Amino acid sequence: MNEIRRELASIISAVKTRIDLEKRFGVDTITLSKSNSEKERKIKLLEELRGEMLACHKCPLGKTRTNLVFGVGDPMAKLMFVGEAPGRDEDLQGEPFVGRAGQLLTKIIEAIGLKRSDVYIANVLKCRPPGNRNPLPEEIVLCMPYLIKQIETIQPKALCALGTFAAQTLLNTKAPVGTLRGKFHEYKGIPMMVTYHPAYLLRNPNDKAKVWDDMKKVRDFLNEL
Numbered sequence: 001m002n003e004i005r006r007e008l009a010s011i012i013s014a015v016k017t018r019i020d021l022e023k024r025f026g027v028d029t030i031t032l033s034k035s036n037s038e039k040e041r042k043i044k045l046l047e048e049l050r051g052e053m054l055a056c057h058k059c060p061l062g063k064t065r066t067n068l069v070f071g072v073g074d075p076m077a078k079l080m081f082v083g084e085a086p087g088r089d090e091d092l093q094g095e096p097f098v099g100r101a102g103q104l105l106t107k108i109i110e111a112i113g114l115k116r117s118d119v120y121i122a123n124v125l126k127c128r129p130p131g132n133r134n135p136l137p138e139e140i141v142l143c144m145p146y147l148i149k150q151i152e153t154i155q156p157k158a159l160c161a162l163g164t165f166a167a168q169t170l171l172n173t174k175a176p177v178g179t180l181r182g183k184f185h186e187y188k189g190i191p192m193m194v195t196y197h198p199a200y201l202l203r204n205p206n207d208k209a210k211v212w213d214d215m216k217k218v219r220d221f222l223n224e225l
């Protein structure tokens, strides 16, 4: 009986402490701790995946890369960008979208009121194709399971495919990016906008307005969540 009383007293004290914390800090501590542990869980899963990929030599690009380019950003991100493959700068730094195209992507992200650190950015291929050649179909097939796991872990509310390879791979289509862009498609139930790759925009600055139109749709979608 005494034991039950002691147990009850300790539960009541824990509840009082929580109410006191909420009063003092004005936050729902349970929600906060849930979201912290969810973030920790995602970080752990992504780190395990990175470890797996560091040892990956499933395709020949594993031998020629300088660094694995895993992905970067907030594991709790609502918006995830998917590009094509690392270029020279990305291969040297081990981070996606850090060269000129990357700077443009950062501007695009900021244009919709977000910071680069608010989103998650990854590529279809995690190792650089030599000389920045296009990814080969067999390389995409071998590397794709990693991107799928990244998307499953992050569970973004929206995806944005940058350019032909990301769009065609995720949507399993051969349709050109010019006809896919500008509208939401779906990847495994996640709404996915398709737009031009920033590297393409550097060569075709006249199409910047189209990307801005596409990104406004993404911004409006996220604002309505």
Ligand code: SF4
Binding pocket: 053, 056, 057, 058, 059, 060, 061, 062, 063, 125, 126, 127, 139, 142, 143
């Ligand atoms: S590109 Fe992908 S499949 Fe090929 S070695 Fe790198 S991580 Fe492995």
